[in-house]
Amino acid sequence: MDISVVIPLYNEVDSLPELTAWIRQVMDDHRFSYEIILVDDGSTDGSWMAIEGLKAMNPKITAVKFRRNYGKSAALNVGFAAAQGDVVITMDADLQDSPDEIPELYRRIVQEDFDLVSGWKRQRHDPPSKTIPTKLFNSVTRGMSGIHNLHDFNCGLKAYKKEVVKSIEVYGEMHRYIPVIAKWAGFKRIDEQVVQHYPRKYGKTKFGPGRFMKGFLDLLSIFFVGKFGKRPMHFFGTMGVLSFLAGFIIAIWLIVEKLVSIANQSPYRNVTEQPLFFFALIAIVIGTQLFLTGFIAELVSRSSAERNNYQIEKVI
Known part of the structure; x- marks a missing residue:
């Protein structure tokens, strides 16, 4: 199988039909063999019923439902465990990430032999209350991790070699630091790609300001465990x-x-x-x-x- 698309979601019932149809169109146009792995992180808005209907129309869809909300990192970790494709693509379910980016991400992993390619939303459609802390956060992460060629660690649109997702574990708020975790695991061919960022079409953001403090603490955890975990x-x-x-x-x-x-x-x-x-x-x-x-x-x-x-x- 060429590609596994892993999509964690929480209360995104309105965007799922459009997103899965968009992915299917891109995959068919480029004749990729693929699977779509939807991980429902305890949604309460009918997302699972929508997924069941989409699964009936598209056998390429695989879905996992959590009993309660565990967070994006847990959803990604389960999705990574289920992925079978040679290249694993992650993206958010809110239609702010474009499936049209998938072919180029796939090409860079396969032809340029990168271990991980992270999206960079150079032009964001988010309020300053989100973009300013994000820029500060990315600057601190670059300094502490030594990965100076990434501008947007938290972008949900990323591409990985299968070996990467099978070699790492993601928990807590560490989904934003997957490039750092991958580097500590020995996967050092990491690059970024400028991607299109769309305004949110349905619903509202699920992340509050408290995520920045949790994320900073997780960064310290990753730094310590990666450097001194065995000594x-x-x-x-x-x-x-x-x-x-x-x-x-x-x-x-x-x-x-x-x-x-x-x-x-x-x-x-x-x-x-x-x-x-x-x-x-x-x-x-x-x-x-x-x-x-x-x-x-x-x-x-x-x-x-x-x-x-x-x-x-x-x-x-």
């Missing part, structure tokens, strides 16, 4: 040793200062009367706790069933 002692141990040494050096300096003052018969304050002493004490305690945290995390990591789970590209 947590390197992170916690380093921070702990540095904190402990800083506190220890300050304490020694205060003691030496007192001893010198006594030897010179100069006025002095007791070590415990100086504010620096308490900073030193706190640094020593925090350093010890961080070191022990790293030690425990290392034990947990070594006991995990995933401790030797590595991404292998080829075996000859």
Whole structure:
């Protein structure tokens, strides 16, 4: 099979007939073998009934229905597990992503051998309350991830090699960081493509301002797990040793200062009367706790069933 189109959706009953018909037209025009995987993330507006009707008219449609709303990341993860195509395309169900972009995305994966091609909505039809935080968010993500050639990490329209979606796990709010997750998994041929962004035709956006804070926390999680997931002692141990040494050096300096003052018969304050002493004490305690945290995390990591789970590209 050439292409799997994975579409997570939540309360998009009005857009589904038009979207699936549009995808079908594009696929037939280019003679692609394909499947459409619709993942209903607990919709309450009749989306599932619409999907059942569409499935009866188009056998290329496969559908999954969650009992409740779990979020876009969960829907994508289930869709990735079900996908059988050599190239996997993800897109939103609100008709703001154009299926006409699919042939070029497919070509770039197959002919240019990219692992992942992410859409870039250079001209957006969203209010400033959404576009301004998004630009800031993308800038921070580029800096932390080192993927400097992507302008729009959160674009729902992306294309992947099948190996990519079968090698990663998406949860929480991490759908916006799939390029980062893919990079940490060893898939480094990542590029972007300018895509058309249409105004929302039906309904309203399902994302509120709280997603930015959740997304930032997930970015920190990805950064830590990707860099230190199999060696947590390197992170916690380093921070702990540095904190402990800083506190220890300050304490020694205060003691030496007192001893010198006594030897010179100069006025002095007791070590415990100086504010620096308490900073030193706190640094020593925090350093010890961080070191022990790293030690425990290392034990947990070594006991995990995933401790030797590595991404292998080829075996000859």
